[in-house]
């Protein structure tokens with residue numbers, strides 16, 4: 536049960552002010568359009584971060600490329616840059632069109648962050664970037680490294696000795712811990728991951744195998760984060776990766792936009808005023824989708840339309856942005872349980888930094904049921920032979936919502952896109968799944984088939 540009085544208002548008062556709250560607390564799927572969105576030019580001008588910050592992050596990643604080629608040989612083929620491919624989803628587009636009973640115009644493509652090297656999820660962007668930045672700061676301060684050096688020297692024992700004096704801590708539902716744990720341990724940091732109750736056993740096992748200290752909490756993500764933050768604050772040699780507030784993480788994610796633009800250019804996919812780009816981004820605490828969307832808006836301005844996707848059990852960013860209360864409210868206040876198979880998205884209280892940053896940029900947020908994610912997981916595998924974890928399917932509902940719902944039509948009208956939809960690109964961001972063990976993936980798939988085929 537939720538509370539009777541939340542921030543001084545009764546449930547009836549909340550529902551009168553924000554009618555979607557009723558459906559949300561009944562765990563129904565909803566689709567919300569953001570009235571706070573501004574013209575991109577103005578939003579960009581007023582933002583705390585800029586394209587220059589994103590380019591600074593990109594340059595830092597480029598400095599580390601030589602390190603990656605040595606430390607993780609699987610990154611050699613991309614020159615030490617951690618990046619994932621885009622793929623057309625022709626069959627899936629057809630399938631979705633039939634499912635939603637209306638033609639999805641334009642094209643649907645998938646951004647396969649499930650294939651990112653090292654940790655197989657979008658967390659390989661922000662999480663790894665933040666650890667690299669910390670390592671660079673430490674090495675520069677120690678006078679052992681200059682920015683113009685070949686960073687492959689960082690695999691030498693003298694750097695491991697340096698980094699061993701420091702520790703890294705993070706709170707996670709699983710994937711962030713995986714990314715940060717792996718890269719931190721490789722560089723030589725001591726690392727502690729505070730795992731929420733949602734974290735899958737195999738993720739904890741894998742981290743322990745790599746020498747990472749895993750602390751488990753019976754509670755949810757917010758508790759794991761605050762415990763991690765508290766313990767880290769006691770230790771001046773500990774860097775806490777703060778998923779709720781970190782600008783560094785956010786910028787690490789945002790670099791994806793610069794890379795994506797190159798990929799779209801190479802594939803001759805045009806994005807401009809006549810060829811809108813819709814991006815559908817699975818959202819947990821907000822940093823991943825927020826960073827990516829922020830980067831896309833810097834590059835494409837009003838031509839890109841970014842939507843976040845959340846499980847009905849954890850639609851915390853929706854609650855925070857819609858009400859304007861951001862992290863002052865959590866889904867549990869409204870009797871929503873924050874229990875979802877989409878473990879990467881199981882966050883009951885959103886990042887206020889991300890929510891506030893994204894108000895002028897974001898087009899909207901929708902929620903979807905676990906069953907819906909499961910069914911699409913099975914269908915994506917059947918149609919395209921692509922296997923993703925449930926969280927990563929959240930974006931897949933987007934093209935149908937735009938093409939076949941009243942709210943979608945309202946958005947298209949409001950943005951004056953009706954005549955342009957044939958030239959549209961629907962980009963579904965597949966945020967993870969690359970490291971899921973086969974046995975677990977098989978269970979996901981079978982559950983999806985059962986739900987879809989109603990067995």
Ligand SMILES: *Cc1c(COP(=O)(O)O)cnc(C)c1O
Pocket residue numbers: 656657658710711817818819820821822823824825879880924926927966967968
């Ligand atoms: C973490 C995660 C997300 C969302 O990122 P946030 O920064 O938490 O919003 C999406 N998909 C997967 C698979 C994730 O692990």
